[in-house]
Amino acid sequence: MAPPRVGRLLLLVFLLSYVLTAFCAKSYYDVLQVSKSASEDQIKRAYRKLALKYHPDKNPGNEEANKRFAEINNAYEVLSDREKRSIYDRYGEEGLKQHAASGGGRGGGMNIQDIFNNFFGGGGGAEEEEEKIPKGDDVIVELHASLEDLYMGGSLKVWREKNVIKPAPGKRRCNCRNEVYHRQIAPGMFQQMTEQVCEQCPNVKYEREGDFITVDIEKGMQDGQEVVFHEDGEPIIDGEPGDLKFRIHTAPHDRFRREGNDLHMTVTISLVQALVGFEKTVTHLDEHLVEIGTKGITKPKEVRKFKGEGMPLHFSNKKGDLYVTYEVLFPKSLTEDQKTKIKEILT
Template identity: 85%
Template structure:
């Protein structure tokens, strides 16, 4: 009995964790599809994301496991017509009330969803080969503040959209094999292309805003992918839209991997007798960088844990401050005598 209670408590805690983890994003955002996405688009988005974040491919990566749970939970709702309708009208609270009133809301085991979708055993299967349009890669500069705290960027996107057009076209073409008689008892194998007649289509250019989420600690070159938002392909699926993240220059800090570097100028007097000084960080907390001792020109001091957050981690890099000493451009004879008397 105690074992059953423990197991039930674990399931409840896991479900609460998943629901709280995705509270900040809609299920559509999690699957990276538009709200009006078709069932096929939702299935393809789930396939790609589930394969990417599956625990078998990301062993030891807690963040990937969380993502897999989010993706599976979102797919369970959006792939069910009744649940999706309730979610669209009333949100997560509506789903909870629906489940409490006896509706189908108990949910499925995450691995069961994956196994049903990809086949028994939950193994990693190769995706079926479908003709695909070109991927679009956009180089995107993210501010150091967004990379430190997390944020989002709205980017204007223009692309070709398939629209209906007058007439018919050849589609779903395939090669069929048949045998042609070329003499008594002699046949030759022939191949013929057979096509169907489909409604005609044309490309039209349309524009819209895309919201790109910048995660804390993302490194230069990492990508945020919007599946099937690249170049479209007739009788196939669109390519992907990939935003490649780069760190934008900053007025105070310079990023080097997970570390930050800053250069601070102090006076000669401050270098000799010490000083009190604080540096405003990217989230506006203050880092005390002063000292009571002597500071040499070009001296570098390390402030542990004040660098960039590591992606998918609670750890942080370090901050390195280089001190530039501002020397006077000239001295009077009395000043020279005083300094010589003190330091001589």
């Protein structure tokens, strides 16, 4: 048994360590942007929103976002577990380490991706819990983006109107649930009863409001891809709003036609150019010039490929190809003298 002085010294060291950790480290509640009294549902909603925002797939090459994503998952792993949360509230991170070292933990915890997969559809209890939270309707907007924006990247301002939940006079029944109780109907005989219990909450109402939303168009986005604004869809009372999704479509262009990552265009040349060759350039979507001339003979409907002059691939430095179809413009009529000279040349 350690002498009382040594025991007091060890206790002082532990308390100092705890205080320093508390002051230097960011609270798990701060990481998830919730209060210390937050409910399990509030913690779960905060995690869902932040994890989607900072997921590495949405922030490629962003080390700061990757770090935030790891912090968010670490905080959620603790605060979503009642036992770990209780220990953390009382003793902080040092208490969690002591708890794990004494064998009270779960054997190393979960992998970050396991937490994310479980929560967002990887199976298991978290997905079942998520289904209990009512969610408003998703709103899907078909958005036609110009070929220039899809080639270089750009942004569109879109006017959006939606329902907004506002306070209203009076009270309402909310957080309704079924509670089971037993009623004695005779000596030794009980009947199981179910009763709906509802809380009284401040009343709310829907009001229509509008605002401009900036939709960022990324280079190389394909038709059907979506730009998602999480929880910006239709709201629902006592639940989570749905998502607002802008589904991208390529708007028609006066010179180019898009097929996947490739571009197609038609160029008209004269009969003389088709026979003797020509020099010609076309202006691309970003204003750079592409040389499409030739010194040889060009057949009507001939297609030539210009490698790397198509659309950029989404999240890649590569590009598709440009295919040029040549239309040969024949003269409407020839004089007898012209016919004679052409025969002399071609025979």
